[in-house]
Amino acid sequence: MAQTKLxxxxxxxxxxxxxxAKKQRDISVSQFFxxxxxxxxxxxxxxxxxxxxxxxVDNSLDACEEARILPEVSVEVIDMGNDRFRVxxxxxxxxxxxxxxxxxxxxxxxxxKFHSMKQQRGQQGIGISAxxxxxxxxTGRPAKIVSKIHPKEPAHYYELHIxxxxxxxxxxxxxQLEWNKEHGTKIEIDLEASYQSGNQSIDEYLKETxxxxxxxxxxxTNPKAEQIIxxxxxxxxPAQAMEIKPHPYGVELGMMIHMLKDTEARTLQSFLSxxxxxxxxxxAKLICENSALLPNTKPKExxxxxxxKLFQGIQKTKLIAPPTDCISPxxxxxxxxxxxxxxxxxxxxxTTRQPAVYxxxxxxxxxxxxxxxxxxxxxxxxxxxFANRVPLLYQxxxxxxxxxxxxxxxxxxxxxxxxxxxPIGPCTVIVHIASVWVPFTSESKEAIAHYPEIIKxxxxxxxxxxxxxxxxxxxxxxIHAESAKRDYIETFIPHVSDALKTLIGxxxxxxxxxxxxxxxxxxxxxxxxxxxxxxxxxxxxxxEEMAKIGKSSEDIExxxxxxxxxxxxxxxxxxxxx
Amino acid sequence: MAKTxxxxxxxxxxxxxxxxxxxKSILKKRQPEVQSPLRALANVKYDPKAGYFELLGKMKARTxxxxxxxTFAQMLRMLSLSKDLVGTNDIxxxxxxxxxxxxxxxxxFREQPESDSVMDDIEAMLxxxxxxxxxxxxxxxxxxAGKLIVIDTDQDTGKEIRIDCTKFGSGxxxxxxxxxxxxxxxxxxxxxxxxTAGMFQRLAKHNYWKKANCILISLGGVPSRACRRFxxxxxxxxxxxxxxxxxxxxYAYASIYRTLKVGSGNAAHINKYFCVPHAKYLGVTxxxxxxxxxxxxxxxxxxxxxxxxxxxxxPFIKHYKEWEKAINLQLSMKVRxxxxxxxxxxxxxxxxxxxxxxxKNSKTWLP
Numbered sequence: 001m002a003q004t005k006l007x008x009x010x011x012x013x014x015x016x017x018x019x020x021a022k023k024q025r026d027i028s029v030s031q032f033f034x035x036x037x038x039x040x041x042x043x044x045x046x047x048x049x050x051x052x053x054x055x056x057v058d059n060s061l062d063a064c065e066e067a068r069i070l071p072e073v074s075v076e077v078i079d080m081g082n083d084r085f086r087v088x089x090x091x092x093x094x095x096x097x098x099x100x101x102x103x104x105x106x107x108x109x110x111x112x113k114f115h116s117m118k119q120q121r122g123q124q125g126i127g128i129s130a131x132x133x134x135x136x137x138x139t140g141r142p143a144k145i146v147s148k149i150h151p152k153e154p155a156h157y158y159e160l161h162i163x164x165x166x167x168x169x170x171x172x173x174x175x176q177l178e179w180n181k182e183h184g185t186k187i188e189i190d191l192e193a194s195y196q197s198g199n200q201s202i203d204e205y206l207k208e209t210x211x212x213x214x215x216x217x218x219x220x221t222n223p224k225a226e227q228i229i230x231x232x233x234x235x236x237x238p239a240q241a242m243e244i245k246p247h248p249y250g251v252e253l254g255m256m257i258h259m260l261k262d263t264e265a266r267t268l269q270s271f272l273s274x275x276x277x278x279x280x281x282x283x284a285k286l287i288c289e290n291s292a293l294l295p296n297t298k299p300k301e302x303x304x305x306x307x308x309k310l311f312q313g314i315q316k317t318k319l320i321a322p323p324t325d326c327i328s329p330x331x332x333x334x335x336x337x338x339x340x341x342x343x344x345x346x347x348x349x350x351t352t353r354q355p356a357v358y359x360x361x362x363x364x365x366x367x368x369x370x371x372x373x374x375x376x377x378x379x380x381x382x383x384x385x386f387a388n389r390v391p392l393l394y395q396x397x398x399x400x401x402x403x404x405x406x407x408x409x410x411x412x413x414x415x416x417x418x419x420x421x422x423p424i425g426p427c428t429v430i431v432h433i434a435s436v437w438v439p440f441t442s443e444s445k446e447a448i449a450h451y452p453e454i455i456k457x458x459x460x461x462x463x464x465x466x467x468x469x470x471x472x473x474x475x476x477x478x479i480h481a482e483s484a485k486r487d488y489i490e491t492f493i494p495h496v497s498d499a500l501k502t503l504i505g506x507x508x509x510x511x512x513x514x515x516x517x518x519x520x521x522x523x524x525x526x527x528x529x530x531x532x533x534x535x536x537x538x539x540x541x542x543x544e545e546m547a548k549i550g551k552s553s554e555d556i557e558x559x560x561x562x563x564x565x566x567x568x569x570x571x572x573x574x575x576x577x578x
Numbered sequence: 579m580a581k582t583x584x585x586x587x588x589x590x591x592x593x594x595x596x597x598x599x600x601x602k603s604i605l606k607k608r609q610p611e612v613q614s615p616l617r618a619l620a621n622v623k624y625d626p627k628a629g630y631f632e633l634l635g636k637m638k639a640r641t642x643x644x645x646x647x648x649t650f651a652q653m654l655r656m657l658s659l660s661k662d663l664v665g666t667n668d669i670x671x672x673x674x675x676x677x678x679x680x681x682x683x684x685x686x687f688r689e690q691p692e693s694d695s696v697m698d699d700i701e702a703m704l705x706x707x708x709x710x711x712x713x714x715x716x717x718x719x720x721x722x723a724g725k726l727i728v729i730d731t732d733q734d735t736g737k738e739i740r741i742d743c744t745k746f747g748s749g750x751x752x753x754x755x756x757x758x759x760x761x762x763x764x765x766x767x768x769x770x771x772x773x774t775a776g777m778f779q780r781l782a783k784h785n786y787w788k789k790a791n792c793i794l795i796s797l798g799g800v801p802s803r804a805c806r807r808f809x810x811x812x813x814x815x816x817x818x819x820x821x822x823x824x825x826x827x828x829y830a831y832a833s834i835y836r837t838l839k840v841g842s843g844n845a846a847h848i849n850k851y852f853c854v855p856h857a858k859y860l861g862v863t864x865x866x867x868x869x870x871x872x873x874x875x876x877x878x879x880x881x882x883x884x885x886x887x888x889x890x891x892x893p894f895i896k897h898y899k900e901w902e903k904a905i906n907l908q909l910s911m912k913v914r915x916x917x918x919x920x921x922x923x924x925x926x927x928x929x930x931x932x933x934x935x936x937x938k939n940s941k942t943w944l945p
Contacts, residue, residue, distance in 0.1 A: 485644050492647040495685040499654030500604075503597035503661060517604050522644050 041444030049193035055127030060091035067094035095149035106169030138192035155179035208391035250360020269295035324355030340541035346372035363435030367461035375426035404458035414473035619843035629855020663712025720805035724787030826862030874913035
């Protein structure tokens with residue numbers, strides 16, 4: 001019985017396999033994206049709008065910096081009704097040569113950044129083309145691009161679709177036109193989206209971008225046609241980020257095999273010394289020895305097994321850490337200025353760590369704290385995360401920054417904190433990671449992966465700021481205790497003199513003398529009292545209008561209401577005292 | 579009110595002296611400082627010749643600093659009140675003094691223990707007793723029944739009043755809060771000081787004083803100063819022996835009896851006046867618990883702790899090997915007994931058997 005049944009199954013299997021084979025075929029990246037848009041940050045309409053703008057702005061800023069141009073980026077969002085929005089992003093960057101325009105905007109996984117080890121915002125070459133594809137899927141309309149590379153050259157105009165089967169650009173329209181601009185790029189995309197102000201909004205994203213990119217001017221026109229300008233705060237471009245070759249420790253086996261196929265080097269030894277950083281010919285020879293491979297093996301002939309040996313050989317060889325001068329941090333001073341602009345606090349501390357390395361990739365952590373002032377004391381602290389000068393607004397729970405903050409002992413710095421939670425206190429924490437390759441948890445670049453080296457550095461940076469904060473909080477406590485003590489002395493001096501007066505029976509002017517002397521005796525060693533009361537007007541950098549941007553209006557109202565409640569409560573207290 | 583006496587003049591001089599010292603220090607821009615004897619068992623020694631706890635001379639200095647400015651102000655206010663009281667020959671109870679402070683604004687006392695403590699400090703500073711600086715306790719002095727005539731004066735007329743303590747029926751005469759002005763007449767043979775009101779009532783109701791020819795005084799726990807002074811004066815002036823009859827526990831030995839006989843560590847500066855050096859401990863002793871087969875309660879941890887502390891730290895108990903032996907005996911018995919436990923042998927057993935037997939045999943007493 002069982003026998004027959006099995007053979008029956010076998011027979012039908014064959015038949016099904018043939019059936020299945022008919023359905024099996026190539027899946028293009030574009031088609032894959034159609035079904036998995038959430039992986040790239042297009043989960044919902046609100047986020048789609050954000051991701052589109054973010055990708056375009058990232059590209060603009062990267063291009064400007066690479067060309068050493070002070071960026072001026074204009075972002076315009078127009079509500080077309082029916083959940084459709086038109087997004088227009090224009091920059092003063094170097095422009096794109098005509099031939100490349102279709103590929104850059106209408107071919108997924110095309111770009112200059114994936115193969116280079118350099119600190120920049122974009123990484124995969126997937127972002128802007130994904131936005132074009134999303135727009136095409138939801139509205140069917142092409143992306144319109146204008147780009148100009150030199151005052152003497154004409155501007156090129158394209159309308160582009162993506163051929164999703166072949167992941168190729170489809171040129172809908174092509175033209176040359178006059179553009180009253182020396183150079184730059186402009187993209188116009190129609191997409192299905194929804195606009196919201198408040199947390200995790202375009203407004204907040206652009207504001208935070210301006211905080212960590214003080215060299216950029218951003219002009220933003222929101223769907224209500226209100227224009228907000230975030231002017232540049234410094235004329236200095238950030239130090240140019242240097243491109244480095246990959247460090248052997250940071251390369252995975254698959255990548256290594258790919259590099260072996262692509263290289264122009266003729267021997268394994270020269271492959272190692274030319275394609276990697278920190279590998280000279282001596283070290284290359286050592287790696288070959290450790291891998292039991294001949295230095296003059298031809299890279300193209302190396303088999304998978306040999307590549308694996310090579311990979312293990314590299315791990316066995318002691319190598320110098322990658323150079324770290326390729327990283328360009330924001331810097332303590334600019335970070336603090338940015339914080340001051342956004343938060344009106346009593347105390348600021350910022351720090352820039354020395355470069356460190358994870359998996360062969362150099363990185364730098366910067367952190368800052370703004371404490372007290374107008375911030376709510378009973379809520380979790382506010383966290384602002386940045387990676388290569390890009391604000392991270394989503395998935396904070398999955399991010400290494402959040403994990404590091406949670407693991408830091410904030411109680412030492414005068415804040416309360418439950419186990420495994422963000423601390424509670426009037427505080428804003430800002431963390432920036434700059435790296436040649438920021439390890440995100442997904443392609444949508446919203447959270448930083450939990451590398452122990454990165455978490456360790458973030459914690460050290462936070463502790464550094466925390467120590468400064470603790471010494472401030474303690475100083476504040478001391479001064480408060482001291483002024484309370486002085487009030488105390490003031491309260492009881494008249495009692496001492498009164499009692500002495502009735503006991504001894506001296507005159508009133510004698511009483512004044514006694515009080516004066518008593519004050520001198522008691523305050524002799526107390527010194528001058530420092531004034532540390534919070535003065536909201538002291539911070540001249542603070543921009544109240546700007547600080548409101550990207551906060552839901554409810555939050556702002558809440559603050560007002562609370563203040564009112566406090567005021568009326570205080571009034572009541574005073575009345576009842578009388 | 580009557581004119582101030584010379585002892586009151588003395589007190590006023592002391593008060594002004596303290597105030598003047600403080601005033602002068604201030605004028606010299608120096609931190610004022612007041613000194614008083616340290617009031618603790620660690621600062622007393624037992625002198626069997628004198629018969630009471632004497633101060634060792636350890637002083638506590640209080641300097642005017644930022645943190646002590648409040649207590650300093652309160653102390654001066656209190657001194658000033660005291661000056662008024664003594665100057666006008668008036669008195670205030672401790673509770674009243676506490677309420678007077680409510681006029682002092684921020685310097686007022688929150689709870690009475692605060693004002694009591696400042697008062698104790700002033701008392702020690704001046705080396706006088708509370709009554710001399712115008713403050714009296716509101717606690718009653720104790721109850722008296724038996725063969726004693728107390729001669730008091732009428733506040734209004736100044737005439738003598740003779741109070742016969744045999745004439746209170748089932749009640750008793752109450753010792754006033756100050757006893758210095760009283761005079762006594764008696765033909766009793768001894769004083770029996772009794773810890774509990776219950777036992778006192780039994781003996782008074784059955785006129786035990788008549789049978790034993792004595793004066794009965796109830797202590798009501800640790801005796802008040804007035805009660806101690808009252809017994810002391812009887813003991814000194816009429817040369818009456820004083821026998822103490824308490825529960826058989828460590829609290830009775832080391833707090834009630836010891837305070838009555840030699841005074842306390844807390845008020846060491848006045849023990850001289852408030853002790854009864856000739857008092858003897860009649861019972862209930864640890865040996866009595868065995869001899870009279872008294873019903874007992876097991877010792878609690880606090881009892882054992884108290885006993886060990888007493889053997890180690892109390893200069894009086896340490897001085898008498900008999901006491902140390904007795905307390906160690908009771909520690910080994912692990913029990914305690916109450917004076918009213920004698921009722922287990924019949925309600926009147928205490929009068930008919932226990933007290934007569936004990937009074938006859940001085941060897942069963944403790945020093």
